[in-house]
Amino acid sequence: MVLPKDNLINLNPARVRNRRIKVFGLMLLSTLLATLKWISSIPTDSALPTKILMIVLFVLTFAWIALFFWSSVFGFFELWKRRKVPGIDWAEDERRLGSKIAVLMPVYNESSAEVYANLLAMAESLSQTGQGKNFDIFVLSDTTDPKVWVEEEKMWLEAKRKMPAEIDLYYRRRAKNTARKSGNIEDFCNKWGAEYDFMIVLDADSLLNGSTMVKMAQLMEVNPRTGIIQAPPMCLDGHSLFARIQQFAGKVYGPIVSAGLAYWQVGDSNYWGHNAIIRVRAFIECCGLPVLKGKAPFGGHILSHDFVEAALIRRGGWAAWLLPELKGSYEGCPPTMIDFATRDRRWCQGNLQHIKVLISKGLHPVSRIHFTIGIMSYLSSPIWLSFLLVGMAIALGRNFFPPVYFEEARTLFPVWPIFDKIGTISLFVISMFMLIFPKFLGLAVYLRNNDGAHSGGRFAALKSVLLEIVMSVLTAPIMMMFQSKFVFDILSGSDAGWSAQNRGDRGTSLREAWVRHKWHAGLGIAATVVIWFYAHALFWWMLPITLGLMFSVPLSMFLSRVRVGQFFRRHGYFIIPEENEPPLILRRARYFETLMKEAAPQYKGVELVVKDSVMNALHLMMLEVNGPAPEFDAEVADSAQIKLENYLTFGKEMDLSRNEELMLLYSPEILKTAHISMFLQD
Amino acid sequence: MAAIRVQSLDDIVSAYFKSLGFSGKNLEKAVAALLTKHRFEIETDDVIAALEEILQKNLDENFADVDLPDMSKRAWFKTAFLLLDGAEKWGVGAFTGEIADKDYAGQIKGLNLCQVPGYKVSHMAPQKIEPPHPLKVFSRIFRGFYRNKK
Numbered sequence: 001m002v003l004p005k006d007n008l009i010n011l012n013p014a015r016v017r018n019r020r021i022k023v024f025g026l027m028l029l030s031t032l033l034a035t036l037k038w039i040s041s042i043p044t045d046s047a048l049p050t051k052i053l054m055i056v057l058f059v060l061t062f063a064w065i066a067l068f069f070w071s072s073v074f075g076f077f078e079l080w081k082r083r084k085v086p087g088i089d090w091a092e093d094e095r096r097l098g099s100k101i102a103v104l105m106p107v108y109n110e111s112s113a114e115v116y117a118n119l120l121a122m123a124e125s126l127s128q129t130g131q132g133k134n135f136d137i138f139v140l141s142d143t144t145d146p147k148v149w150v151e152e153e154k155m156w157l158e159a160k161r162k163m164p165a166e167i168d169l170y171y172r173r174r175a176k177n178t179a180r181k182s183g184n185i186e187d188f189c190n191k192w193g194a195e196y197d198f199m200i201v202l203d204a205d206s207l208l209n210g211s212t213m214v215k216m217a218q219l220m221e222v223n224p225r226t227g228i229i230q231a232p233p234m235c236l237d238g239h240s241l242f243a244r245i246q247q248f249a250g251k252v253y254g255p256i257v258s259a260g261l262a263y264w265q266v267g268d269s270n271y272w273g274h275n276a277i278i279r280v281r282a283f284i285e286c287c288g289l290p291v292l293k294g295k296a297p298f299g300g301h302i303l304s305h306d307f308v309e310a311a312l313i314r315r316g317g318w319a320a321w322l323l324p325e326l327k328g329s330y331e332g333c334p335p336t337m338i339d340f341a342t343r344d345r346r347w348c349q350g351n352l353q354h355i356k357v358l359i360s361k362g363l364h365p366v367s368r369i370h371f372t373i374g375i376m377s378y379l380s381s382p383i384w385l386s387f388l389l390v391g392m393a394i395a396l397g398r399n400f401f402p403p404v405y406f407e408e409a410r411t412l413f414p415v416w417p418i419f420d421k422i423g424t425i426s427l428f429v430i431s432m433f434m435l436i437f438p439k440f441l442g443l444a445v446y447l448r449n450n451d452g453a454h455s456g457g458r459f460a461a462l463k464s465v466l467l468e469i470v471m472s473v474l475t476a477p478i479m480m481m482f483q484s485k486f487v488f489d490i491l492s493g494s495d496a497g498w499s500a501q502n503r504g505d506r507g508t509s510l511r512e513a514w515v516r517h518k519w520h521a522g523l524g525i526a527a528t529v530v531i532w533f534y535a536h537a538l539f540w541w542m543l544p545i546t547l548g549l550m551f552s553v554p555l556s557m558f559l560s561r562v563r564v565g566q567f568f569r570r571h572g573y574f575i576i577p578e579e580n581e582p583p584l585i586l587r588r589a590r591y592f593e594t595l596m597k598e599a600a601p602q603y604k605g606v607e608l609v610v611k612d613s614v615m616n617a618l619h620l621m622m623l624e625v626n627g628p629a630p631e632f633d634a635e636v637a638d639s640a641q642i643k644l645e646n647y648l649t650f651g652k653e654m655d656l657s658r659n660e661e662l663m664l665l666y667s668p669e670i671l672k673t674a675h676i677s678m679f680l681q682d
Numbered sequence: 683m684a685a686i687r688v689q690s691l692d693d694i695v696s697a698y699f700k701s702l703g704f705s706g707k708n709l710e711k712a713v714a715a716l717l718t719k720h721r722f723e724i725e726t727d728d729v730i731a732a733l734e735e736i737l738q739k740n741l742d743e744n745f746a747d748v749d750l751p752d753m754s755k756r757a758w759f760k761t762a763f764l765l766l767d768g769a770e771k772w773g774v775g776a777f778t779g780e781i782a783d784k785d786y787a788g789q790i791k792g793l794n795l796c797q798v799p800g801y802k803v804s805h806m807a808p809q810k811i812e813p814p815h816p817l818k819v820f821s822r823i824f825r826g827f828y829r830n831k832k
Contacts, residue, residue: 621757
């Protein structure tokens with residue numbers, strides 16, 4: 001079949017259309033049928049506005065579940081039949097690369113040892129492919145912590161010595177981190193982008209096999225109209241119970257979710273911000289992000305830039321692919337529920353900001369669907385909460401305001417309020433089925449591909465899925481409360497800010513859990529008491545929700561513990577093959593991490609730059625590339641110099657504030673003189 | 683600025699070389715060689731600036747192809763010099779440019795202490811993200827309707 005000339009992908013547009021009609025048609029049909037049933041199930045004596053509200057909330061909640069369900073079902077068939085994503089030309093593994101690729105690692109106050117260890121492992125893996133010379137690695141720092149800044153410089157030097165000879169490792173830090181990560185990448189493109197054909201964007205905890213990176217570059221070469229290829233990352237190396245559950249869920253359910261998305265998105269896929277390869281020319285042409293009108297949280301710089309960049313690149317006439325076939329793409333997972341929620345707060349603001357972008361001119365309809373899915377993934381929580389509250393209000397109202405059986409106009413028979421209990425229960429069962437059944441589809445694919453030798457056997461996988469469902473039921477209401485609050489905060493104008501993500505295994509303390517969950521627990525207890533006394537019929541139905549909320553404090557602490565994670569591992573729960581037999585790249589990354597930590601300096605920040613000759617010279621060498629120093633108050637400059645003077649002359653602790661330390665680090669003459677004067681002290 | 687207490691010229695030059703890894707007899711030789719060749723006024727900062735100037739002159743001659751701003755270039759050289767234990771290997775000669783080992787420049791460059799490659803500038807123009815004007819949406823709907831009717 002001859003394809004239209006302007007076809008971006010190697011697939012008949014009718015086939016692409018058919019796929020979308022199937023998924024969205026079934027979603028709409030199932031939502032319509034369920035809504036009709038729901039309309040007939042609402043108590044007949046409810047007021048009209050209440051009925052309308054209940055119907056709207058039901059449609060939004062059910063449609064969301066239905067899309068997830070049908071997308072997963074099609075994803076399952078794709079995986080079961082072992083079909084590859086159609087429309088993209090698959091390059092041969094032996095193909096020699098002719099392109100130049102930059103691997104970008106944007107960092108923001110991260111653990112330098114881990115960042116460089118991951119890069120060393122990836123560089124080594126690239127070198128083993130024999131195509132390493134086509135790759136350069138850039139660490140693009142937006143770090144604001146002066147101590148981490150100096151550590152990054154030190155670790156750069158250490159890592160550079162350990163790098164394979166054919167791969168260059170570069171480091172650049174921005175003095176001002178305009179537009180956060182997207183601004184960081186844009187700065188790279190403006191300064192060095194023209195030198196490279198493609199860029200592979202990573203996150204601080206990303207790990208990509210060399211062969212995967214080479215395959216991504218080969219695919220870009222043989223598909224010249226492709227702008228982005230996303231390799232779905234798999235969560236790995238979690239130790240707390242929370243992280244282990246996530247990585248198990250990602251391993252078992254993730255493939256059908258990705259395959260489902262790839263099924264209907266085809267060449268109009270999304271970009272998740274990391275573990276993806278991008279055609280630099282297309283990115284430079286199409287992806288300069290504007291500053292949105294208005295103030296944060298809706299205006300200002302675009303936070304969740306990845307979705308917008310994918311939409312813009314698609315608008316510019318380039319294809320974007322999500323390819324579940326690309327294995328060897330990994331990322332870390334947040335170790336605790338609180339860390340997960342903190343990340344969610346940022347993502348929530350970024351996604352709600354897309355409301356402004358969603359209706360922008362010229363976007364591909366599928367890009368608009370991506371934005372809608374992103375927005376709904378957060379709005380669904382307050383919608384669900386409203387749905388529960390309205391349902392509870394109706395039940396309580398019935399208790400305080402009994403039904404009127406005889407209206408003012410005289411009738412022969414009483415007016416019985418009709419409530420279709422069986423209909424409501426059947427809708428509940430259908431909703432649960434649509435939420436849970438895809439998990440078993442994922443399990444079926446997982447068991448077919450894994451014989452269980454490295455994951456504790458088939459029974460272990462089954463019992464893990466069952467326990468994961470229990471855990472999801474308990475944690476879902478807590479996440480619903482978190483996300484509802486985030487949405488409320490954002491709508492009332494509160495900005496998320498930019499804090500570094502915690503990636504280390506530290507358990508949640510009682511104090512921390514209490515501060516973050518006290519309202520959840522309070523609400524859970526209050527709801528349980530009220531339901532018990534005034535809407536007793538709902539008690540058992542609401543228990544899965546109220547139970548999670550009531551015990552949110554101990555549950556959050558329990559899930560955050562590494563010891564608990566290991567306990568469940570010993571008993572055969574949530575084991576994935578990669579846990580028992582870690583991939584080579586992860587083992588190498590941990591090995592390099594040990595080496596890098598051994599090389600970590602005794603002193604930090606200004607003290608290190610003043611005491612250590614190599615670091616003094618290295619820091620001054622690197623300062624120029626940072627760009628012009630920011631301005632500091634005269635007061636800060638004076639006190640910083642006095643403290644340094646006292647340190648040099650009397651050996652007093654410097655005890656510099658963050659700004660004082662930054663000011664000194666931006667002062668080459670002071671640092672040089674201070675370093676030389678260290679030797680005069682001798 | 684962090685000031686250096688008034689010291690003798692020997693002390694300052696000696697501290698400067700110590701910061702470059704010189705010690706023991708090597709240090710004494712370096713200080714003596716430099717002081718014989720150059721005259722300094724006894725003003726601490728000036729002495730350091732003068733020493734940096736000597737170094738810069740040497741770098742401009744022997745590393746003309748290294749395209750870095752002056753301060754970065756001196757720092758680059760010092761880093762490499764320290765990492766290669768230049769004080770022991772080449773002594774003060776590497777510093778003043780009087781050196782027998784002709785390969786020393788190659789060794790310094792061979793460390794490949796390049797922080798970033800040379801710029802190849804592009805410009806990412808901000809793209810338009812704007813909702814359509816409501817009136818235009820209506821006119822488009824009606825235009826479409828009219829065409830369909832035709």
